[in-house]
Amino acid sequence: MESKKITIKDIARIAKVSHPAVSMALNNRPGVGEKKRQEIIKIAKQVGYHPNLVAKALVCNRSYTLGLIINNISDQFYTDLVKGVEKAADEIGYNIILCTTNESLNSQKKYLDILQSRGVDGIIISTVLARDPHISLLIKEQFPFVCINRVPLNRSLNNKVDYVILDNYSSGYKGMKHLWKLGHDRIAIITGSLNASNAIDSLEGAKGFLLEQRLKIDPILLREGNYSRREAYNATKQLIKLKKPPTAIFAHDDNMALSVREALLDSDLKIPEDIALIGIDNIEMGGLTGIDLTTISQEKNEMGYIGAKVLVKKIEKKAPIMVEKIVLGVDLIIRMTCGYSRYGYKR
Amino acid sequence: MESKKITIKDIARIAKVSHPAVSMALNNRPGVGEKKRQEIIKIAKQVGYHPNLVAKALVCNRSYTLGLIINNISDQFYTDLVKGVEKAADEIGYNIILCTTNESLNSQKKYLDILQSRGVDGIIISTVLARDPHISLLIKEQFPFVCINRVPLNRSLNNKVDYVILDNYSSGYKGMKHLWKLGHDRIAIITGSLNASNAIDSLEGAKGFLLEQRLKIDPILLREGNYSRREAYNATKQLIKLKKPPTAIFAHDDNMALSVREALLDSDLKIPEDIALIGIDNIEMGGLTGIDLTTISQEKNEMGYIGAKVLVKKIEKKAPIMVEKIVLGVDLIIRMTCGYSRYGYKR
DNA sequence: CTGAAAGCGCTTACAG
């Protein structure tokens, strides 16, 4: 009792025309008279015709589908990114196949292969590592893709990959400057995954500011947090047990900052009285009253949105052959966790 | 300079066999000698063959792709749901096309059509309305789908749709009971979208408990929040301005509860001293120190996971023809926003 | 403007 799928051949039979005529009529192409066209469209509606996009994709070699590779849907940073990509995709009539790697390189490779096999027209990848082994293959195969959030750092790929990223260097720089101006000299940093460009850049930015002040970070205050809430929590617990504990912690994303906060509060430390805290990303939850996380705002939505647009431009070859490199600006968002509102800048 | 896609015909030429032989070899089917099989597999690897899943889907009428329709990726409730679906899909080798409707029925219809056209093997839909106009068509067409989170309430569809939902009635009941036992008599409710079964059931549960106590809710304390943060905020502002304001607010999801909290704090009301607050869902952010939202825990992840498994069972027809109706239990999570820890139950 | 043929990259079914 399975209801058979209705195809253009069925419609052709009813309309007494050839099936290519139906195809042309439905796709608004010349090759069929206006009267016939209207008749065919009417019949298609009546019989509830759904075009088979799989067949169409096979013959046109275009699926109007994009792959999106992210790390972790539970991290609001990625949620916002997905939202931006979806908005763009919706506007231009593409659909999204969502793939989550959980920071696994094997998983990334698996999804890259699957997405290509599934005939997506291009891939938006937010999980690339600094020395990513997969990107060069995509380039060699001339498969359309765009990096967002993170870029490969191999020199040889420098002018070959389109990307849309955040100005992570400035995020690190501005966060550090804020803490320094508040009088902090002993600042711990909990970084992202240091094999990823965004984390590397944030750290460089933080160090860059210190360098300008002829300061250096005490290596014991530098912890790799891998964007993991648990690692951030544990790192914080260790940091505050130090003989000379930090007076401030700079977590290189808000997701980790929230865990740092939990760790501090669990240890009965007051923020910012006992220790200051600043994050990066400006995720929505950081702004809740009582959290009031000072942070660096980043245009996550825009990054996804623009990334998708850049990719589709490439796919549709509407632009001349060129590589687009887009860097979105960042801003300091002062809330309560650094104590600025109470003390103001000291220097 | 576009690099041509490698197909089984290319491999066939190299291996000096017919292309169906290659297909059989690569799919581990009988019909080709073991030696040849190994040779073919080796060649495929060497030339970097990616099978064209679009072609495969066309001939097999199976794409190993699932559609997932949600309302709003920014709501952590849906994020968790997506995560569960993804986990199941990953385990069984399916990919997910993600569609977001933002509570728009037109959008839901659009995506339902697109997903079918795209040849997904089935659809997981979490956005169905109580009187949903689209579900009966899916049933008529015998298109595999499963409802999660929400179900249609039309009597005629009663025994025709598979679903995995939460025990929303109990969520409403348990939340109300908790507040009542703490001594509250004037409890406001901010509901979800009352054209959706989950919101209706939660409200029924809350009313159900009151009825047992021979109590009724004052209509002025009942507000439809539509799962929107803004509406919850505004509703709260109105509620506290009432001549007889409520002593407690029961928000029918945590996302709204967080906005209620903002509205209360913005009005300098203390939680729970001035007014108690309870949500539903147990989203991660509600558990942060300083938020400490009392809530009803729900197995959002499990709902997605089981939903996907039920759907695939149906698609693969491994089970006898039957309808699965699964209801997941819920639990009261006592934290700080109702003041239980300070006062204990009064009755 | 109209119709019949060829083909997208696969798999299935059927001769040898």
Place this chain on the structure above:
DNA sequence: CTGAAAGCGCTTACAG
């Protein structure tokens, strides 16, 4: 076990 044919539902290119 092996090979050639047919077909999935479409679109494109080419005769009439």
